[in-house]
Amino acid sequence: MIRPTSLLSGLALAALLALPAFAGEFTAKSVTIPELKAVFGQVESSNVVPARARIGGTIRSIAIQEGQEVKEGEVIAEVVDEKLALQRDAADARIKQLNSQLDNAKLALDRAQQLLGRGVVSQANVDQAKMNYDVAVNQVTAAEADRAVIEQQSSEGSVLAPATGRVLSVPVTLGSVILAGETVGRIATGKYYLRLSLPERHATQIRTESTVLVGRRGMSTSASGGVDAARPGRIVKVYPEIVDGRVIADVDVDGIGDFFVNERTLVWIPVGSHDAIGVPAEAIITRHGVDYVRIAGADGPLDVAVILGSTFEADGKPLVEVLTGLRDGDRILLPEDAQ
Known part of the structure; x- marks a missing residue:
């Protein structure tokens, strides 16, 4: 017959052998983390210029x-304006006409100067011929300028x-x-950016230079990859006017040049903060659907049931937020394979 004491000792030994070995410690401490709100951002171009x-x-x-x-x-x-070709032909014909008049005026001036030298005509006749020549020159210059205007219009x-x-x-x-x-x-010219439209209640919480997280292409959380896979962005402008109960802000983020203009994607923005206690993911033990964390108690190791939240970073290390079950300063036991 097996004695009850021996049976209990055997079960206790088996239970201890089934538990993982713990060799490291992590001290839980309260840290302040931002509260993120998921909103939709719309890709915009810094300038949209019309080609006219x-x-x-x-x-x-x-x-x-x-x-x-x-x-x-x-x-x-x-x-193409077909009238410009007709106007150019008309300008060419007028220039030819005026050049002919210019030639005649030049001959008349030369003849008058020769006759003046012989004393046949008066100086008044020479002055009249000189004036007619100058008028002809100016008319040719004006006609050529008109033709240049038509050429410029054609090139435009x-x-x-x-x-x-x-x-x-x-x-x-x-x-x-x-x-x-x-x-x-x-x-669309210039750099692309994301434009956010936020509820008015967040107006006092949005700050320029605040860091946001931008999801991948897609408007659902699964398509955008969630917060863990999001890329960082920076709020560069918060518009001072509230329109239809919405606050408008612009986000600068690298790597969205291949997005469609007006395409929408998820953006997580900080709208507040709260104190949280985080533990490394390897410190979490799941048994029968319940999460536990083993802490160092006064009488030895103690498994504490916890409720977990989201993942965040503290001091460059990823931690899982513990909503209930731990206190600031608790010593968390880490398994050997986590060292």
Whole structure:
């Protein structure tokens, strides 16, 4: 017959052998961590510049499409006004006419000067011929200037990209008739940023230079990867005006140049802080769906049931927040394989 005392001793020994060996300690201490709120941020471009036609006419060619990258000064479309060709021909004909008159005025002036030398005509006749010659010269100069204006207008049919960036939209098609100043394309230039629209109650908690966490592409937590996989960003501007009960803020973050303009993604922003106690993930023991942490008690190791929260960093180390079960200063026992 097995004695009860021997049976209890055997069960206790087996239970001790089944537990992991603990060799290290971690002192739990209360730290202040920020409270994060998940909101949607919308990708914006610092500037959206319209590429406008400088003359009116018909679009003969378009060299851009939505999403294309363009450089400043690049020809993105050609606008043709057929009336300019007719005006140029008319200007050429007028210049020929005035050149003929100039030649006649030059001959008349030379003849008058020769006759003046022989004493046949008076000085008044020479002065009149000189005036007619000067008028002809000025008329030719004015006609050539008019033709230069027409040439300049013809060259302005080339629509140039006003800045380097990505084409957002092309609101015209081949053969479209447009007026001077109409938009041929919209180009997003400069660095991309995230624009946040927050409830008014967070107005006093949003600060410039505060750090935020930006999720990956996608509007759900799973698609954005959660807080752990988010990239850091920085609030660079908080607008002083509240619009429709919302506070507007801009976030600077690297690596969003391949996002679509107006694309939305999750952003976690600090809206407050609270004191929390954290422990390393390896200190958590899960048995039958309940989480425990082994602490060093006065009478030896003691398993304490805990309720866990989110993960945060303290002193560069990842910790799991313990909502209940621990106190500041508790000595947490760490297993040997965690050392």
